[in-house]
Amino acid sequence: MGNIFRITTWGESHGKAVGVVIDGCPAKTKIDLEAIQFELDRRRPGQSKIVTQRKEGDKIEILSGVENGISTGTPISMLVWNEDQRSKDYDELNDRFRPSHADYSYQQKYGLRSVAGGGRASARETIGRVAAGAIAKEILKQKFGVEVLAWVESIHDIKANIDAQNVTLDMIESNPVRCPDPETAQKMIERIEAVRKNGDSIGGVIAGLAKGVPAGWGEPIFDKLEAELAKAIMSLPACKGFESGSGFGGTLLHGSEHNDEFFVDDERNVKTYQNNSGGIQGGISNGMPITIRAAFKPTATIMKAQKTVNLNLDNVSISGKGRHDPCVLPRAVPMVEAMMALILVDHALRQEAIR
């Protein structure tokens, strides 16, 4: 993924380790191990009572490309060792395809599949993305003054009403569901708890924001900035929908309502009164904040009995065991930020190339 700033991830949930290689990180970037670990801790299982209780330390290790806290310009290889390989929990699943997991489609693609922990399809694969995203965030901050944030906007039918421009990382991190509206957050937590007790799962919507992006990032045709963001976000596990700016809601407006009229402010900055474009026009940033939304489906792993098929093509049933994550959204927040940051830093560097 990426054109200048490129990442390659590897690793299965129950293999030895998971990791990432970054090519194209500019030399002399300050690499802060704690900042990377902070993001991984936001992604980590067991971080709060509303996410899966698997215990994983997820300590990042940098194997190359960094000396004395500074990037050298060469590939940065990072990994996290897998600790908690309880493959027993999954033994009964060996020959049955879990509904709405990747079991069946992997089996058909590869002729085999890793049963334990979903293998490569596990959300554990995102560790590499989040680690690389932490470095992307650093570059965006250090070189370009850009900040990327994401938060939970809705859980099931509980929707927060949020003034995006005033959201801070502290507000997001002030509660375990990562919704910057404390009252709504409390309702969301209660809902997730209730669903968990019932052995079921729920989904929701995450909002993403990038502040400080200058006009001119993005490409005009296939690599439009919103197209690249769409691909990056839709490549996250469980993501089924993406919006840029007004999104689906914008289809209910007339052009005269939807169009973002320009004005020049007192400091001679060009701005728009509203931001239905989500900061992107014709695939290229226009200097306004970049706003996106992503829909995450309810987790496929539930504790209820379900109909399915086994390897012999018999109609059978299956019921979940072990620990499950009733709602992926709190842990998906750092993933959305990471994917946004990875796309933005790549386009920042692409724009440097042709200026």
Add this chain to the structure above:
Amino acid sequence: MGNIFRITTWGESHGKAVGVVIDGCPAKTKIDLEAIQFELDRRRPGQSKIVTQRKEGDKIEILSGVENGISTGTPISMLVWNEDQRSKDYDELNDRFRPSHADYSYQQKYGLRSVAGGGRASARETIGRVAAGAIAKEILKQKFGVEVLAWVESIHDIKANIDAQNVTLDMIESNPVRCPDPETAQKMIERIEAVRKNGDSIGGVIAGLAKGVPAGWGEPIFDKLEAELAKAIMSLPACKGFESGSGFGGTLLHGSEHNDEFFVDDERNVKTYQNNSGGIQGGISNGMPITIRAAFKPTATIMKAQKTVNLNLDNVSISGKGRHDPCVLPRAVPMVEAMMALILVDHALRQEAIR
């Protein structure tokens, strides 16, 4: 765009021509010039009273890669000459940025821009995509038995109720708005007419469907099939949202409702009772129909006065002139089909490589 079946498009709305080069088209594919022209005619301005009245013949010409109606395996170059270059219409726009167009962001990116007709940001660029998509459709049909269809599902707040599995191309083409529900189509047409008379514009939602895709297409991580479709569709002009399967609506379901339980039918085919996954699980097709939805904003060009900024950074106003397209959706239907077909054929060939 693409990994094996790759396309490169070029051309501005008011330059000499627009075109496309296809690399990686398998040799011995039957190339039907009429089939390509058919798709371009569906995309063409002036095809009906509800789209822009610019007169463009848009006759496709094949310059290489095809001999005697058969692809030779080498790059296929196709172009359409631009006929109707009324750049006069645009003269007054020279120094003013049209709201929600690409004028300002292009200016900031490149330090200049093509004023006439939006230049590269014009929807005319999609001619190359639609022509290449027509060839992609042929390969999908000839080699893989796959059919790709798209249609208008909603215009503004008028929503059709459609049984996706029974939609045919004839039903889609039976009315100028390309909605396979004739009664709703009539309402949509009336609404578009009314909006046009008012000098305004509206948007809506297009649904896309691919039937016959076998299980196993797609890649597990960054090039998930739904991520690639998202990027391709979001790279279309005016597209602001994308859904795969249940999309945003799926966030309102519990896992026990949303999960697609498997069963084996009488012919030993593995299917799911419902298809919230939209035919894709873990980024890889599962053999069920692939279903997507795309949100298109109201056209940015309207005939009303709007506030904006000029090159000198003065606050000014602008009002549309010339012909405008009150609603892009009828012409976007073949574009959505083309983008879906281009992604699917590329993944079909990628899967052939590693089987």
Add this chain to the structure above:
Amino acid sequence: MGNIFRITTWGESHGKAVGVVIDGCPAKTKIDLEAIQFELDRRRPGQSKIVTQRKEGDKIEILSGVENGISTGTPISMLVWNEDQRSKDYDELNDRFRPSHADYSYQQKYGLRSVAGGGRASARETIGRVAAGAIAKEILKQKFGVEVLAWVESIHDIKANIDAQNVTLDMIESNPVRCPDPETAQKMIERIEAVRKNGDSIGGVIAGLAKGVPAGWGEPIFDKLEAELAKAIMSLPACKGFESGSGFGGTLLHGSEHNDEFFVDDERNVKTYQNNSGGIQGGISNGMPITIRAAFKPTATIMKAQKTVNLNLDNVSISGKGRHDPCVLPRAVPMVEAMMALILVDHALRQEAIR
């Protein structure tokens, strides 16, 4: 080809046209149609008595990406129409594979082939490269102060003794064989004439030079500058060998002779006393001139009878007809320059991205 500055070529020798699309050309580059045509005229058949006498005007046409002589940042599409389509000349070759041409390998790859004029394998394909290379040269000159030159160093066993650092374009163009040593050039011309009369062909070596390349271009591992140059040059028709700096000759030196010792000159520039590295160390330019050499085999088309095989797999014989090019080297000089320029401009822009 390329990462930032990317080119796509298309076209067969006896199709309608041949062309190229350039993506990633920086906006506001001055595009001089005459400079492009100058390069094409150097590549053109019929330019002198020692090359093939086919008459082709090869007039370049720009279809997009340029307005008022300035690049707009969007794809530049250029083509040359094919005029002289004497496919009659090739009729007898329909079912016989010409020795050391691409006939047989294309047939095996694609299951068919363009008989006329070698199809895609024709040197006519290089028109697109030379046109794009002319633009690459302009950018190198305008933005980076880099000049790229190539010349004929040897024809068969006639080798020129040339002081590379003092070669100029005028010296190269002062004779039809493009060897900057006039006396040797004369011998080369006579040799080529003699070989032509005998219905045979000969090869030779072209030297390439890039002056003014700053230290720091290139990548450390797979995209080493000399590796990229090797690929680009070896992708030219009839090229069978590539050297960077000392090349094969360097294997006869000891390290103590071969190593390029550094010194600082009076203007505080770091230089090396000799340049066995050819201006590239560890894959990255070191500020010294970049020097390469390329071996071109004798043209495969000869007028003598040869043994071969036909489509029915009978052992048959074949003899050349029509016009032939007894020696490709004079026309390959602009191709070598073009490929060098395309690689260098791409790496120049890549380096801009990460500085």
Add this chain to the structure above:
Amino acid sequence: MGNIFRITTWGESHGKAVGVVIDGCPAKTKIDLEAIQFELDRRRPGQSKIVTQRKEGDKIEILSGVENGISTGTPISMLVWNEDQRSKDYDELNDRFRPSHADYSYQQKYGLRSVAGGGRASARETIGRVAAGAIAKEILKQKFGVEVLAWVESIHDIKANIDAQNVTLDMIESNPVRCPDPETAQKMIERIEAVRKNGDSIGGVIAGLAKGVPAGWGEPIFDKLEAELAKAIMSLPACKGFESGSGFGGTLLHGSEHNDEFFVDDERNVKTYQNNSGGIQGGISNGMPITIRAAFKPTATIMKAQKTVNLNLDNVSISGKGRHDPCVLPRAVPMVEAMMALILVDHALRQEAIR
């Protein structure tokens, strides 16, 4: 590197580890850890008295993508821990650029450099390539019946006379210099010993051969098989020249001598009497053995005093310390095989995609 079968390498000579990630390895490939280790042992320092005496075990570890000795289709991550990090040896080099190393060009590119062991420019980076190449070889053997071999053809002015078609791995491995002609090998070993005692270094030529490649692999234009091989081989440390088939020597032949006439043998196979094309015509394999040659310069590290420049741009001198490799060729043999195998397997899979 690669289109379907892609590799990413990482790691510095004196960092924690070096490694590689393979994407696109077909599922169900048998992965033999011993076969990988065998190749690494051929590349390893300290394997014989004529290579550097650094002690490195270079034990490969597979972290993902393989279960029960079978590839799963997902990325294969492999690494080797660095053991012998004697960075003391390099302390004095901190501020002086070693002649003909990458020190100066890295410094200019990145604004900093890893001093110890050459950092990323160290030949230690090739561990990842050789490990990935071992897997590529397995696929070529298992799925396509292709064998890849390389050997030392010349050391300085000592040249072996070898019948390429009858060379076997055993013959290559029968002596530490990896020249399949035992008498010449003995002379080479003595020469290397003498050069080492003198604190100097020498280079030479490696020949590569691929047997069993079917006609049809390769691409017609930029990704010609010989162009891809050229890039891959020229990306190896110390490689300064590449030939395919007749190479530079072919420029001394007439077309009538050089052309490879075809014939059909008794088993109806199409062959050529000679193989100046090196098994590749028009960039595409023709079914004959693929033959290449690669020139490696004398090692830059020598034990003699040399002139150079320091970071302050003073003219100073430098003299080598520690252990050095008087001749890289014996260890470069498995690297050449690995690079050939990586390119061939990628093109094999590309050809599967479009058949």
